[in-house]
Amino acid sequence: xxxxxxxxxxxxxxxxxxxxxxxxxxxxxxxxxxxxxxxxxxxxxxxxxxxxxxxxxxxxxxxxxxxxxxxxxxxxxxxxxxxxxxxxxxxxxxxxxxxxxxxxxxxxxxxxxxxxxxxxxxxxxxxxxxxxxxxxxxxxxxxxxxxxxxxxxxxxxxxxxxxxxxxxxxxxxxxxxxxxxxxxxxxxxxxxxxxxxxxxxxxxxxxxxxxxxxxxxxxxxxxxxxxxxxxxxxxxxxxxxxxxxxxxxxxxxxxxxxxxxxxxxxxxxxxxxxxxxxxxxxxxxxxxxxxxxxxxxxxxxxxxxxxxxxxxxxxxxxxxxxxxxxxxxxxxxxxxxxxxxxxxxxxxxxxxxxxxxxxxxxxxxxxxxxxxxxxxxxxxxxxxxxxxxxxxxxxxxxxxxxxxxxxxxxxxxx
Amino acid sequence: xxxxxxxxxxxxxxxxxxxxxxxxxxxxxxxxxxxxxxxxxxxxxxxxxxxxxxxxxxxxxxxxxxxxxxxxxxxxxxxxxxxxxxxxxxxxxxxxxxxxxxxxxxxxxxxxxxxxxxxxxxxxxxxxxxxxxxxxxx
Numbered sequence: 001x002x003x004x005x006x007x008x009x010x011x012x013x014x015x016x017x018x019x020x021x022x023x024x025x026x027x028x029x030x031x032x033x034x035x036x037x038x039x040x041x042x043x044x045x046x047x048x049x050x051x052x053x054x055x056x057x058x059x060x061x062x063x064x065x066x067x068x069x070x071x072x073x074x075x076x077x078x079x080x081x082x083x084x085x086x087x088x089x090x091x092x093x094x095x096x097x098x099x100x101x102x103x104x105x106x107x108x109x110x111x112x113x114x115x116x117x118x119x120x121x122x123x124x125x126x127x128x129x130x131x132x133x134x135x136x137x138x139x140x141x142x143x144x145x146x147x148x149x150x151x152x153x154x155x156x157x158x159x160x161x162x163x164x165x166x167x168x169x170x171x172x173x174x175x176x177x178x179x180x181x182x183x184x185x186x187x188x189x190x191x192x193x194x195x196x197x198x199x200x201x202x203x204x205x206x207x208x209x210x211x212x213x214x215x216x217x218x219x220x221x222x223x224x225x226x227x228x229x230x231x232x233x234x235x236x237x238x239x240x241x242x243x244x245x246x247x248x249x250x251x252x253x254x255x256x257x258x259x260x261x262x263x264x265x266x267x268x269x270x271x272x273x274x275x276x277x278x279x280x281x282x283x284x285x286x287x288x289x290x291x292x293x294x295x296x297x298x299x300x301x302x303x304x305x306x307x308x309x310x311x312x313x314x315x316x317x318x319x320x321x322x323x324x325x326x327x328x329x330x331x332x333x334x335x336x337x338x339x340x341x342x343x344x345x346x347x348x349x350x351x352x353x354x355x356x357x358x359x360x361x362x363x364x365x366x367x368x369x370x371x372x373x374x375x376x377x378x379x380x381x382x383x384x385x386x387x388x389x390x391x392x393x394x395x396x397x398x399x400x401x402x403x404x405x406x407x408x409x410x411x412x413x414x
Numbered sequence: 415x416x417x418x419x420x421x422x423x424x425x426x427x428x429x430x431x432x433x434x435x436x437x438x439x440x441x442x443x444x445x446x447x448x449x450x451x452x453x454x455x456x457x458x459x460x461x462x463x464x465x466x467x468x469x470x471x472x473x474x475x476x477x478x479x480x481x482x483x484x485x486x487x488x489x490x491x492x493x494x495x496x497x498x499x500x501x502x503x504x505x506x507x508x509x510x511x512x513x514x515x516x517x518x519x520x521x522x523x524x525x526x527x528x529x530x531x532x533x534x535x536x537x538x539x540x541x542x543x544x545x546x547x548x549x550x551x552x
Contacts, residue, residue: 047478
């Protein structure tokens with residue numbers, strides 16, 4: 001990979017140990033992917049916010065970087081933590097985990113990272129522009145920034161984003177290159193999509209069929225809402241799927257079909273009907289029987305409108321005592337939900353508005369916190385949770401999840 | 415019987431040990447970092463430990479938190495000592511960089527066809543050479 005004189009100085013250690021280590025990582029990675037050169041970036045979203053997922057070694061690494069004089073030169077936000085930083089005690093998080101997470105959060109802050117601890121950084125101020133080169137992590141956030149905003153990022157892990165925050169650049173490969181942003185598969189949507197979970201089911205179905213190729217959706221009747229976009233981003237970017245899609249006439253790199261495919265023909269055309277969406281709902285449900293002990297809404301984190309919807313559905317109702325119901329969101333959004341009275345309504349019903357975290361970020365602590373059989377309208381939760389520690393899932397609409405929380409039993413479609 | 419295979423250095427260094435080979439891509443997020451045991455249900459290596467092995471597999475997959483797991487494994491001494499992929503992807507690559515685990519890919523022959531679990535393997539990533547001593551079958 002070609003390095004500028006400045007980059008060679010950075011790699012040689014002229015700017016200190018932290019910069020040298022950051023460049024060692026980025027240059028080795030760039031060479032592995034035959035990157036021609038590096039490119040400066042305008043924003044970072046670091047996925048490694050949860051000390052439970054990252055391990056003690058990550059905390060030590062951050063502290064070591066601080067000792068080596070590391071400081072971020074690019075504005076950086078940080079993803080979900082392992083706890084709700086304000087409400088952890090009331091919510092039953094273990095104290096030992098809280099202590100560790102506070103140290104981790106403090107280390108991020110010392111480096112210059114904004115510890116908003118959310119998977120929806122674009123809802124709380126980290127909003128790149130179309131064409132910006134950035135270094136983002138976290139499956140749904142990456143897909144959102146690539147597809148809905150039209151910025152450019154690869155699937156960056158916590159350590160590479162950290163290196164990019166310090167060095168201010170990324171190697172030019174993958175989604176940073178025009179040719180890798182071209183649509184590959186035309187997806188004609190014939191199904192009726194009415195809810196966030198419908199979009200999640202679509203995303204799951206398409207992700208399994210398309211793999212890491214770029215789908216181009218056509219046939220959507222109107223622009224997806226923010227909640228629907230978040231759901232579409234959730235699985236299109238997970239497992240072996242890619243992290244970019246286009247919607248003809250709606251997303252920034254697909255003003256026309258021709259633009260979405262950059263003048264080429266689609267390699268494949270698939271059609272998605274109501275039956276395919278129903279089947280996806282079934283595939284995502286792993287629980288048998290009607291037992292439910294938890295409900296989770298807000299994966300990715302809820303927008304303020306989604307919290308309002310939950311409040312409207314729970315107003316005057318009572319969540320069953322045996323059911324733990326979390327509405328997950330960014331702490332900034334929770335402040336607004338508190339102000340609007342939504343939090344009050346939700347908590348009167350017996351559910352909780354939880355900030356900074358989510359079941360996925362808890363990793364094994366999910367078991368300690370007694371989540372076993374969860375109802376969710378989130379495709380990302382449903383896809384990740386069973387693999388994590390045997391969490392069983394009922395996947396359905398928000399309405400079905402709310403009903404399950406009140407009845408204490410799942411009576412939804414699957 | 416000894417075989418020499420040439421390939422590309424991804425992460426420099428030398429390492430040797432007993433090979434553990436799988437045709438399934440590995441998601442390190444589903445490896446238990448305290449034991450090195452693969453937890454992913456249905457995986458060819460489910461229940462087996464990668465600790466101390468020369469791990470031969472097509473490539474990494476899954477969550478980028480797999481990199482965090484590899485690094486944690488290095489600190490806990492449950493990591494493989496060397497890795498060979500058909501063609502690398504970023505999760506395993508960065509884990510190997512952080513942990514200084516020699517990593518090679520683009521071998522002249524498919525490593526999954528030429529290396530078997532139990533073979534003794536020496537990697538010299540700097541020279542781009544993999545030396546395989548087939549285990550004796552009696």
